[in-house]
Amino acid sequence: MRLAGKIAIATTVLMFIAAIVTGPVCAKVYKTALSLAITGPTSDAGNPYSKGVEDFFRLVNEEKLLGDDTIECIIRDDKYETDITKRNFEEFMDMGIPIYLNYSTGSTLGLKRDFEEEKIPVIPASFHYGNLENSHYIFLPIASYSEQVIGLAEYVANHSEGGTPKVAVFIHPSAFGRGPVDDLKKAVAAGLKVEVVEVVEHGKDLDNTATLQRLQNKGVQFVICHTVQSPVATLLNDAQRLGLIAGTFGEKGKMTFLGAHYTGGNDLIALAGEAAENFYWTTSYTITSVPGPGADAQLALAKRYKRDEKTANSHNYANGVMVAQVAFEAMRRAKARGLEINRENLYNVLNDMNGINAFYPVTTVGPVTYSKTDRAGVDSLQLYVVKGGQFTAVGLPFRSVYMRKIH
């Protein structure tokens, strides 16, 4: 008994030690990386985005969603400078990451060639359609800006009364802003019933009276914005002062303002205050002011990692979480199929993400589907409108018809 007892204790101790020593050896660490603007231009979007990515990978590791394996995600600030993004990317390549998360339109376009040569799947935060042209390895998380803008134009065409609605496009003076304009014009040429009266590129304006009055004189009824929140807020404030904001959709003699992903969210309400009322916004994400499983999940994750209220309710936080989720899902599937986690396998797994294999993150309004021909993730869009200082959903998720006709 004594001897047997000693042996038993010794074996258990040994087993414990073995478990402790070999455990971490078996568990693998998968590296991935994100380079984005946490400081500098667009940092108001980049900051919550980075927290979304960070929190989701922390959750994966703490809840052991990949078994004993863990994901280590390096997050680097590139100050919105392509040169620094390139430097970061080279460093990440030296580390041997199998999938890369990028951020700005400029850097995604600038590094396109490198992605092709390295054959590395990339998920950027820029939904610029040009990212997909002449490239095979860039996967947009949601519908492209072009699709968002055309989707809004379609909504205008379908819901306005009397004649062809006159539309102005208010854009950011950059590649990011101009991207969708040509596509919108193509859609109009293909039969979309709106008239694009003017394309306005904004500057750092303190007063948009001139612009607004000019648009009014030209009979513009709808303004589709594709930029960041701050200029939209100034525009809305001036429109409110001039009494131009339509009380209902398409009100005669007034203007209805609509915007794509980066124009909206709580940041817009924070900046524009009451002038944001009746602003129409489209994105593929669920938002926290509309109750649902997506909102609950997002808030729960933010609460778990003690994020402040602004971050928790930011659509860019949701954006970051979702991108991390797609990267994680690709790894999980590759692992489940017994494949090694490398660039090629992840690329194939992502391309298989369609049909029955489509991926359903809870924070989007539709499934993520990728294939060799379609590398825009969530194809559905949801329209939201500001009512009583909060975004509320309008109708059901929809898809752009003309986007499929022109591309």
Added chain:
Amino acid sequence: MSANRWLATGNFFATYKEEQRIFLTHLDRAVFVLFIAVLFTWPIFFELSNKYMLVINNILIAMVAIIGLNLVTGFAGLISIGHAAFVGVGAYTLASICQVIGYDHVAVTHAWPAMILLCGIVGAAFGAFAGLPALRLKHLYLAIATLSFQMIFEWVIHHTSFFNQGQTIFVGRVYWFTGQVGRSEHYFFWYYVCLVTLVLLGLSVRNLLRSRYGRCLVAVRDNDRAADAMGMSPGFTKVYAFGLAGFLAGIAGGLHAYMYRGVGIESFTLHQSIQYLAMAIVGGLGTLNGSFWGPAAIKLLDLQVENLAELAGKVLTSHLSLATALRPLTFGLVIVLFLMFEPRGIANWWRIVKSYFKLWPFRY
């Protein structure tokens, strides 16, 4: 001239020609040659990761640009807040050639040294043109005129579809005698190109500075009316200084475009211009070796600050966004403190160190 051609502690010049020599002693020359030899051979023996090769190449390109900025701001005393635009002019010269004849046209991929030279020439032309206000303007008014050039440059690129409205315009991979320079040897190859360019330009500027065209820059900086009285033409000298700066910046732009294999407006913004100015000042204005210290110091400081921020991010919780804030904070503090205690830049330290070695074992 001292009897010992290897060591000279004192000042033994008997003619101006002697004083104008680049290397005062044989020892100076030997050290310099050794240093250049090390620069040319180390990459063969030590393989550095792509990231650091990229950083080093970037520093070399910035050095080329800063020599130009130092000529116009340091030697000729004309503050330029538009240097990134001149670099951009160089890069966009190559980009427009790529737009017209295609990014993998033989002229772009095979005749790249000629292309880089062309970038420099176009840069010089634009530099001289942007320098025209110097005929009438002075000091900060002139500085803001160069700022205007920067703004107009950015606006033109942003609003012209020929320039892809600031989106990246691709530049093809170049060929060397061994065939196409692939991704694996890309940075290695461009290290040598940048280094050769830098050494050549550095030596020629050093030579220029001891000729009458170099001395007239300094004369105009110190007092342009006095220079006028001595028979120099201050107006011409100022425009020529801008042209020279534009040439060097254009070369840097061409190298930048080839090395990053693309041209996008983000690399040539006002922010970059201010960065260039920072490099020139930290290095030491009005000294040629300052043009080498500045870029190296600023770029490496940026890298170190990034590492520090990353370390802080691991140790501290990210809730305070302290790690994010630490980067600009330390960067600014280092620069401010450095300039508070050494307003003449790193070049001044270099001078002190050199004179220490020269006088050793004596104190003075």
Added chain:
Amino acid sequence: MTYFLQLVVSGVVVGSIYALSALGFVLIYKSSRVLNIAHGQIIAAGAFITYALTVFLGIPIFISFLCSMVITFFLAMSVERVFLRRLIGEPIISVIMVTIGLMSILDGLIYLSPFGSNNYSFPAFLPETPLNFAGVSISWTQLVGVLITAVLISAFSWFFNRSTVGISMRAVSDDQFASMSIGISVPRVFGLAWAMAGLSAAAAGGIIGNITGLNFETLHAYGIIVFPVVILGGLDSVGGAVVAGIIMGLIQQFAAGYLDGNWGLSGTANVLPYIILLIILLFKPHGLFGTHEIERV
């Protein structure tokens, strides 16, 4: 015609805000010949302090606006004391470089606060309905902004022309050695110039923040936007800043109103001020009201 008048009104409104933002540059340049690149960051800081006092501490907005001006007054004064006092007598370009470093430091400090990467807007405290005169409208926010600008600028003009301290500041800007010899403390004047620049920056920040909302990137950009204003007016003229500010505001509004949208042009309001600046400088190399420097060999 109404359209034209509306553009004029908007131009004057925007222009006077530019003038207020430019004032800080002029004050610092006037006394110490330094171009303060970090001015935009001080403007942003002023706006954020006002917001923090109003919303986090619940102080009425007008009082917190004044408090923020007082705080930046001392903030800028201590910046001068700590970082720039040592550099008196060093090359001007080194001092300008120090302000570039300061810009980075202030960036860091602001990123440390919640304002670095979040957006806010001031609680509405003025009537929503705009004022209308014959079809020309102006919002209360803008009107109050213009009034505050007018009050501050007349106060500064009075200060420079009448008060002893103001006159001593002018003396220092004229000749440092001469003013030292009659007992004016030059370092103290520099400190005071920085402090008043901080104060005016906070006022500008509060007003701009009310119009655009509080976004760090948007706010600190005003440090650069007003460069052409400062130069056009003449670097050392308070009155020049006002005139140039209004000219720039008008140019921008007319560019946006008449050029954009025609002939395929857009965004001209961003570049036209610089082009016109270059042209005017060719005829008036020291700006419209700048002091002509007399150089002696």
